[in-house]
Amino acid sequence: MTELEFITKTKALIDDLKSVCANYGLGNDASEFNIITQVFLYKYLNDKFIYEAKKIDKDLAQADDFQKAYEAMPEEKRKFLHGRIGNKAAKLTPEQLITYLFNNSNSDNFAETYFDGTLLNISTENVSLYSVKSTTGVKDKMFDNISQFIRDSSQRDAFCRALINKLVNVSFERMFSEKYDFFATIFEYLIKDYNSDSGGKYAEYYTPHAVAHIMAAILVNETDISNATVYDPSAGSGTLLMNIAHAIGEKNCTIYSEDISQKSANMLRLNLILNSLSHSIPNIIKGNTILQPSYIKEKFQYIVSNPPFKLDFSDYREDLAKDSFKERFFAGIPNVPNTKKESMAIYLLFIQHIMYSLAPNGKAAVVVPTGFITAQSGIERKIREALVERGWLRGVVSMPSNIFASTGTNVSILFIDKKANSDKVVLVDASKLGETVKDGKNQRTKLTDAEERRIIDAMNKKQAIEDFSVVVKKAQIVEKNYSFSAGQYFGLKIEYVDITAKEFRSKMECFEDRLNALFKEGEKLDKEIIKQLKGVIYE
Structure with a gap:
């Protein structure tokens, strides 16, 4: 079959x-x-x-x-x-x-x-x-x-x-x-009719296969891994966990997950069963990762996450501001806005939680809104500065728009590695890749296998490719106000073409002829304007 x-x-x-x-x-x-x-x-x-x-x-x-x-x-x-x-x-x-x-x-x-x-x-x-x-x-x-x-x-x-x-x-x-490995296709097919704004919003639990594959391939770029611990603090259906487990080997890793949604916990269970990971089902926790994390004492070798970007957590925001949370949320906690509480940037708490949960040799890949990588102040800037100063930043991939069918938010993937090389941080601008396809009522960008491989190779092989990727040092990032955007490091290009002295004189003569023609045309226009002005009378 x-x-x-x-x-x-x-x-x-x-x-x-x-x-x-x-x-x-x-x-x-x-x-x-x-x-x-x-x-x-x-x-x-x-x-x-x-x-x-x-x-x-x-x-x-x-x-x-x-x-x-x-x-x-x-x-x-x-x-x-x-x-x-x-x-x-x-x-x-x-x-x-x-x-x-x-x-x-x-x-x-x-x-x-x-x-x-x-x-x-x-x-x-x-x-x-x-x-x-x-x-x-x-x-x-x-x-x-x-x-x-x-x-x-x-x-x-x-x-x-x-x-x-x-x-x-x-x-x-x-x-x-x-x-x-059929489950990603089956899952997407199964939930396509339930991605509505009313009822079960399953779009928030599904990460496109291309994004999941890129994250896993970049995180797991070594062989002979055994007894690995893999964690997702906002697991949803577990698409990210399944991809990294396949990359490591199902028998070589143990999955840990948390999510507040009962629906996602049930779907993750099915996902684990279908992917030969039943041994990890006891580690699925349904609960509030930010307020009451079940794995607060554990440290993990691999962490993957596509956390919710915006969510109203005003009901327990003051609890998070207590001293007992300060070590975990070192960069701060978003304030409650006067309007639109649902716009609270909860993803900033998830990033800090992930940094806190990494083992000494830990690696992580996190989906973030692209605005995070260039914000000039606030919690975003503090987190980026900490990643650079601690030497944990491995790189960033800025993805094409509409890579998620359910949201128009531009996203990037943040790669963290406690053993990263601060003088070889890779920033990739993949925003121009992919083709737009119709996905139900939405437009969606799909990457080809070759485009996925181009992104993965640029990161893993530390490739600098014109208008696509750069390899930068810590000092350069500091100089750019801790910006993680590849485009800000692309140099200004001036193209030079070798020509002979004869070709140079010919070009200059053409320029002179063109300018003389324009000057003559300008004189004619000036005379015509004066003539028209003299004909203007007051009535």
Whole structure:
């Protein structure tokens, strides 16, 4: 199965699930997103369990009917199978498989007893493997009572039956051996209908794949990394975390994340499962990173973040101004504006939090509004000055406009490295790259693979390329008032062309002839103006 075939197959399943929701009055309903993601997760867990079970037990692998063979398996042998599977998949009983639900879909009270009951049992029995916890330590459940989203109780059995009918004839087993990284495409497809300003604003949780890939490729430019810790304090769906984990190697790193959104925590869980990172699910925290960080004592080797730029945090702004926060927020805390509290620059707190959370050999990549890199005063200037004076600035890439389909804000990527070379800071101006494409109602800039590679090479190889990148020293940055904009370091270019003495005389004669002609034309115009003035009379 090729990647394209698998993506097509998965999109078709998502469309089928959307169709079921629409047929039962839930099309574009707030619950539709939850239903589709949870049913998709159940399908994935089902197929992953079957895949792992077949690898271990040859009788199951060779059986014409997996369901019957699994039901016939002695209890002791089944326990042994679960032990062999370990943390590679959810441990499902025969009664929890999709085929069992399908075979019993005409039973009385199917929705509550069979469908919802099965999903809730899976959630409870696998809580240690797949549950997300909050800052208070409470673990959430994987699944809701999905049938309860249908208000008319007489339709619940039929609704759940329709969902099972869409799942039973589709198999993702082959995908697990193909090892394709399909999730970014699937995720973007899944959320495209939920990027509205009302309800779940999922655009804020999705970072374009090009940005994520560039950040990971620049951060991870060495080999043989092991036992790495990777952190995102505003993780969203985890696109940045997935890209850096792939660059390091899923088995060579442990993911840590925080985000205040329940939706993003659930989506990140799904992302981790789909990307062979289930071992990091216990490290997903749903909470307020700025006010109550769960990992305040930990220091991380790699940090990636696309934090919210503007957000109203006026309710706890005064708490952050206390002495206990001053070490972390060394450059200060944005004030509460008289109007538009939602414009408070919370990203400045995230940058300071990231600097505080880096290990002695730590590296970070942070998406920032491009205005941050040139602001002449305030918290922005203090942070930039600290990065330069501490010798932590590795470089900056200024991205093209509209690289994010959901916002017109120009963005740059700030690269921090505690072991950076202060005499070789790389500043890249990629603002002119990419092509504009239509993305729904919005215009979006897309980078080609070659353009991505050009940015990555300029940073990693410390290349100075005319009108694109510069390599500067600390002293030069200080001289430019700590500006991180590549354009301010591009030199003024004067082009010189070698010509002969004869060519020079010829050019000068042409200039003289042209000037004499212009002078004569000017004299004629002067005489005409005087003539016209003499003809003006008073009435």
